[in-house]
Amino acid sequence: MFVDYEEIDGFLKPEHFKTLKDLKLENVKKDEIKIYSNRVFKNGEINGSCLNNSLIQELFENYHNKALNLLRKLNNNKIELWDYSEFHIIETGSHYRYPIHRDSPFKILSGVIYISPEINKGTLLFSNKSGKDKKEILWEPNKALFFSRDENNSYHSYEGDEKSTRRALVYNLMTDNLKEVCKIENINFYKVKIREFLNPYIHRIFKRVI
Ligand SMILES: [Fe+2]
Numbered sequence: 001m002f003v004d005y006e007e008i009d010g011f012l013k014p015e016h017f018k019t020l021k022d023l024k025l026e027n028v029k030k031d032e033i034k035i036y037s038n039r040v041f042k043n044g045e046i047n048g049s050c051l052n053n054s055l056i057q058e059l060f061e062n063y064h065n066k067a068l069n070l071l072r073k074l075n076n077n078k079i080e081l082w083d084y085s086e087f088h089i090i091e092t093g094s095h096y097r098y099p100i101h102r103d104s105p106f107k108i109l110s111g112v113i114y115i116s117p118e119i120n121k122g123t124l125l126f127s128n129k130s131g132k133d134k135k136e137i138l139w140e141p142n143k144a145l146f147f148s149r150d151e152n153n154s155y156h157s158y159e160g161d162e163k164s165t166r167r168a169l170v171y172n173l174m175t176d177n178l179k180e181v182c183k184i185e186n187i188n189f190y191k192v193k194i195r196e197f198l199n200p201y202i203h204r205i206f207k208r209v210i
Contacts, residue, residue, distance in 0.1 A: 075148035
């Protein structure tokens with residue numbers, strides 16, 4: 001069974017949705033993915049790539065309370081762990097497939113807001129790592145999906161629809177406190193730390209994660 005999640009239609013204010021939709025980015029090859037990182041830290045520092053600082057600040061001011069309330073509802077015991085937020089733009093090529101994974105334990109709230117095109121494939125949720133009980137959170141522009149990961153019940157994936165590049169805003173609440181996450185989830189800190197270190201390499205070489 002997948003952890004509790006929230007689907008929200010029309011998540012972004014129309015002006016923010018339009019800005020992200022109209023954003024001019026590099027072309028993505030059909031079997032490629034491009035991740036543009038944008039972050040806001042607890043101390044107010046902003047670190048952006050495809051979005052300018054004032055837009056990142058505006059997104060933070062408009063949606064941070066909303067995200068905290070979602071985390072309160074979905075996993076209240078991680079609420080104190082927030083250190084920074086991510087507003088990544090992810091462009092997924094039409095034939096690219098991201099393997100089934102659980103999110104990094106550094107993510108305390110995982111969110112995705114579908115941006116463009118009009119029609120594509122939504123996030124796929126599963127009850128285990130082998131892809132059992134597949135459920136698609138259907139694609140609809142400006143629809144959001146939020147969940148708070150746990151070790152065994154948050155397997156998911158995404159992929160292109162073999163027709164067009166898929167643009168999404170990935171909005172995550174993040175922590176630096178892996179030790180406390182492991183304590184809350186009752187999982188082994190050292191095992192998780194090694195796994196998280198290895199996963200990017202395993203993904204690059206074997207196109208899967210552990
Ligand atoms: Fe994910």
